[in-house]
Amino acid sequence: MATVTPMMQQYLNIKEAHPGVLLFYRLGDFYELFYDDAITASKVLEITLTSRDKKKDPIPMCGVPYHSAKGYIERLIDQGYKVAICEQMEDPKQTKGMVKREVVRIITPGTLIDDFGMDDGRSNYILALDEKSGRFTAAYSDISTGEIFAFSTEDLGVLKSEIDRIRPREIVVEEGIEGLLSELYSDPPVNTPFSNQTHFPLEYGADITEGERETLNLLVAYIRAHNMKDLKHFRTVEKHRIKETMQLNYAALSNLELLESLQTKKTKGSLFWYLNRTETPMGKRKLRKWIERPLLRQTAIEERHEAVAVLLDHFIEREDMRSLLNNVYDIERLVGRLSFGNIDAKDLVQMRDSLQGLPAVAEMLERIGLLGTPLFRSFDILDDVHELLADSLDDSPPKTIREGGIFREGYSNRLDEYRYISNNGRVWLNDYIERERERTGIKNLKVGFNKVFGYYIEISKGNAVNFDAEKFDYQRKQTLTNAERFITPELKEMESKLLSAQDESIILEYELFVALREHMEQFIPRLQTTADIISTLDCLVSFATVANDYRLVRPEFSGDELSITEGRHPVVEKVIGENTYVPNSLDMDRDTFIYLITGPNMSGKSTYMRQVAIISIMAQMGMYVPAEAAVLPIFDQIFTRIGASDDLASGKSTFMIEMMEANDALQNATENSLLIFDEIGRGTSTYDGMSLAQAMLEYIHHHIGAKTLFSTHYHEMTRLSTELDHLKNVHVKATEYDGKLIFLHKVKPGPVERSYGIHVAKLAELPDEVTHRANDLLKTFEQDGRVTGNQQLELPLDDTETFEVHPVIDQLKSLDLNRMTPLDAMMKLQELKNELEGE
Numbered sequence: 001m002a003t004v005t006p007m008m009q010q011y012l013n014i015k016e017a018h019p020g021v022l023l024f025y026r027l028g029d030f031y032e033l034f035y036d037d038a039i040t041a042s043k044v045l046e047i048t049l050t051s052r053d054k055k056k057d058p059i060p061m062c063g064v065p066y067h068s069a070k071g072y073i074e075r076l077i078d079q080g081y082k083v084a085i086c087e088q089m090e091d092p093k094q095t096k097g098m099v100k101r102e103v104v105r106i107i108t109p110g111t112l113i114d115d116f117g118m119d120d121g122r123s124n125y126i127l128a129l130d131e132k133s134g135r136f137t138a139a140y141s142d143i144s145t146g147e148i149f150a151f152s153t154e155d156l157g158v159l160k161s162e163i164d165r166i167r168p169r170e171i172v173v174e175e176g177i178e179g180l181l182s183e184l185y186s187d188p189p190v191n192t193p194f195s196n197q198t199h200f201p202l203e204y205g206a207d208i209t210e211g212e213r214e215t216l217n218l219l220v221a222y223i224r225a226h227n228m229k230d231l232k233h234f235r236t237v238e239k240h241r242i243k244e245t246m247q248l249n250y251a252a253l254s255n256l257e258l259l260e261s262l263q264t265k266k267t268k269g270s271l272f273w274y275l276n277r278t279e280t281p282m283g284k285r286k287l288r289k290w291i292e293r294p295l296l297r298q299t300a301i302e303e304r305h306e307a308v309a310v311l312l313d314h315f316i317e318r319e320d321m322r323s324l325l326n327n328v329y330d331i332e333r334l335v336g337r338l339s340f341g342n343i344d345a346k347d348l349v350q351m352r353d354s355l356q357g358l359p360a361v362a363e364m365l366e367r368i369g370l371l372g373t374p375l376f377r378s379f380d381i382l383d384d385v386h387e388l389l390a391d392s393l394d395d396s397p398p399k400t401i402r403e404g405g406i407f408r409e410g411y412s413n414r415l416d417e418y419r420y421i422s423n424n425g426r427v428w429l430n431d432y433i434e435r436e437r438e439r440t441g442i443k444n445l446k447v448g449f450n451k452v453f454g455y456y457i458e459i460s461k462g463n464a465v466n467f468d469a470e471k472f473d474y475q476r477k478q479t480l481t482n483a484e485r486f487i488t489p490e491l492k493e494m495e496s497k498l499l500s501a502q503d504e505s506i507i508l509e510y511e512l513f514v515a516l517r518e519h520m521e522q523f524i525p526r527l528q529t530t531a532d533i534i535s536t537l538d539c540l541v542s543f544a545t546v547a548n549d550y551r552l553v554r555p556e557f558s559g560d561e562l563s564i565t566e567g568r569h570p571v572v573e574k575v576i577g578e579n580t581y582v583p584n585s586l587d588m589d590r591d592t593f594i595y596l597i598t599g600p601n602m603s604g605k606s607t608y609m610r611q612v613a614i615i616s617i618m619a620q621m622g623m624y625v626p627a628e629a630a631v632l633p634i635f636d637q638i639f640t641r642i643g644a645s646d647d648l649a650s651g652k653s654t655f656m657i658e659m660m661e662a663n664d665a666l667q668n669a670t671e672n673s674l675l676i677f678d679e680i681g682r683g684t685s686t687y688d689g690m691s692l693a694q695a696m697l698e699y700i701h702h703h704i705g706a707k708t709l710f711s712t713h714y715h716e717m718t719r720l721s722t723e724l725d726h727l728k729n730v731h732v733k734a735t736e737y738d739g740k741l742i743f744l745h746k747v748k749p750g751p752v753e754r755s756y757g758i759h760v761a762k763l764a765e766l767p768d769e770v771t772h773r774a775n776d777l778l779k780t781f782e783q784d785g786r787v788t789g790n791q792q793l794e795l796p797l798d799d800t801e802t803f804e805v806h807p808v809i810d811q812l813k814s815l816d817l818n819r820m821t822p823l824d825a826m827m828k829l830q831e832l833k834n835e836l837e838g839e
């Protein structure tokens with residue numbers, strides 16, 4: 001092997017100590033990457049790959065300028081890579097031989113601290129995972145804010161659904177159980193096997209178990225290994241209580257488009273988009289959490305409703321509070337930076353400005369009667385902290401803390417003195433020039449400054465010829481073509497005062513800043529409490545604003561009743577306009593808890609079903625709902641089986657996923673759950689699908705008793721209402737006019753009268769030839785009796801299948817002879833015979 005240069009040897013040593021990360025090795029004004037790192041980075045970042053030691057033994061290399069490295073690092077982190085920053089620890093100009101270099105930080109997606117590619121509207125969680133004898137424990141934290149939680153469960157499904165909601169950017173798995181992740185995900189998020197024996201002192205909330213503590217230690221050890229900084233802002237570890245919030249699995253979150261649109265994967269078009277009028281990043285993050293975790297405890301829900309009611313009633317205060325909140329920066333993440341010791345003076349000015357409006361906010365809360373309520377009771381306006389910052393910091397300090405200019409006059413006597421000297425240096429110099437001109441009689445005498453010998457006096461050649469330097473105590477320093485330069489003891493004495501005053505004041509400001517920063521640390525818990533209350537207020541003010549703009553109403557809770565009068569789907573209504581949207585009602589109770597919904601494609605079946613789920617979620621978040629009135633139960637879980645959520649990466653077919661989602665619902669739903677089943681069985685052949693759909697409905701009807709909205713295009717299923725007492729048929733009305741299909745979007749009792757598949761196909765602008773032919777075929781099928789006018793156009797796969805399940809046989813099978821009078825039986829027989837004769 002070729003010998004490597006000392007520098008490359010240093011690189012290799014550092015690289016070896018940090019496996020699994022891309023090493024950004026500082027070389028002058030660049031970060032360089034070598035070997036495989038260079039190949040990877042050049043591909044991901046689309047930068048040129050070159051090589052070092054081109055002749056002998058080329059080493060692949062690429063680099064990015066250090067001042068623009070941030071953007072590159074963000075891209076790598078975003079792609080799931082980890083980056084180690086290796087800095088020069090000495091000034092190369094003043095070092096002989098190799099410059100010392102060290103890794104100062106390892107950046108991974110889960111260990112960001114309010115920098116590199118962080119979305120301020122989202123929590124940035126890192127999660128640690130362990131399993132011991134069938135029990136899974138998880139601990140997670142957003143390091144930028146210091147939140148930290150733990151939970152455990154024996155149910156793999158619950159574990160997955162919780163992790164899906166936490167959406168960690170990075171997972172740390174206890175060494176040896178890596179396999180667990182592939183059980184949970186076909187394409188697991190960024191993850192690292194890690195192990196730890198050390199114990200870290202954390203404050204534990206009630207009920208944190210021994211196993212959870214171990215996982216917390218794993219989490220903290222990993223974070224420390226990567227960030228190498230203090231974690232003073234970690235809050236008390238809270239138990240993540242699975243049972244205290246409504247269960248929503250990943251399917252429900254995405255199908256109901258709670259946080260992002262299914263189609264675009266963007267926020268626009270989601271419930272979050274509809275609800276978000278928050279003014280602060282903290283409020284935005286909290287709103288997300290509230291959407292993901294609707295509440296179960298009625299008093300907690302009603303506390304929020306009550307606050308929204310009050311805020312709705314006080315338009316002026318609400319608007320005033322919005323503009324005050326608008327001036328509040330991300331206190332949570334500023335606190336994170338404070339704890340990591342990388343907060344700067346500009347950040348502290350943001351902190352000061354954030355606190356400034358708090359007394360006014362408190363005063364308004366008091367005036368409208370909210371300050372004493374449980375949500376706001378511990379609101380701390382932090383006036384002492386505000387005063388401290390207001391009295392100390394300059395209004396526009398520089399970003400760096402090594403340049404001075406941070407503190408206000410009057411904060412430190414010593415600093416004021418230094419500043420006086422350096423500020424008054426100019427005045428002194430002007431005065432000195434005047435004096436020297438007079439003393440020497442040279443009118444064009446000047447004072448200048450250069451780096452080599454500091455302040456000097458300059459006399460033009462003409463005047464210098466007869467100048468008696470000694471007499472005036474001038475010492476010659478430099479001769480130029482047309483001038484002579486001198487220094488004097490007086491000038492030199494003042495110079496050292498001036499220069500050192502400036503240096504001293506910068507050093508002093510730095511020291512004062514570090515002291516202020518340390519002093520501020522004691523306020524971390526109070527700042528966090530206030531930040532939490534501010535974010536709650538931000539969400540509730542946002543709720544009231546939305547409730548006002550879209551005419552929402554306060555829902556009521558009453559055990560078993562689910563009654564929505566003229567409900568609307570908030571997002572669809574917002575998109576198509578309130579005048580176009582057709583509201584629909586629903587009335588369920590213990591007697592009627594299943595709605596079987598029929599209607600042509602595109603008529604609004606899905607929208608109707610989703611609207612019921614979204615109204616329930618909004619209500620349990622503490623929000624008002626889009627309806628004329630709503631009396632709701634408190635749902636423990638909402639399950640959805642909607643559309644084709646293809647998971648191609650998993651290698652599972654659409655139908656398989658459909659069945660898995662249905663199974664999840666059937667296994668876990670209770671009578672307090674809400675089930676949304678949209679055209680179940682669509683992914684398989686007609687009779688398979690129909691049988692499965694019916695069997696599932698029966699199961700829900702007999703064994704679960706959950707409130708269920710079940711849409712189907714199998715018209716035959718509408719007959720079930722005669723057998724299943726708790727099932728009611730409804731349909732979404734459409735009508736035909738002038739050969740065209742008009743969607744009325746109105747939900748009416750009873751099954752749909754006929755199918756409109758071909759009309760919908762026309763709307764999709766299929767070639768006329770195809771739709772005409774389909775119409776003809778339909779007529780033939782109808783005449784054949786193979787399809788009744790009521791059925792959807794479903795082409796039988798082959799003749800055998802048609803024969804086996806002839807509709808007449810099907811009807812015969814479903815007859816309950818014990819319940820029929822002889823006359824009924826006669827009539828039915830006649831009807832069946834007619835049907836057969838028509839064939």
Ligand SMILES: Nc1ncnc2c1ncn2[C@@H]1O[C@H](COP(=O)(O)OP(=O)(O)OP(=O)(O)O)[C@@H](O)[C@H]1O
Pocket residue numbers: 572576580581582583584599600601602603604605606607608745746
């Ligand atoms: N209540 C309503 N008022 C006005 N327009 C509506 C309403 N409900 C639905 N729509 C409109 O109809 C479109 C189709 O609705 P939706 O997807 O719910 O139909 P669907 O019956 O479930 O269709 P498919 O069976 O093809 O899935 C929606 O995108 C929306 O624009």
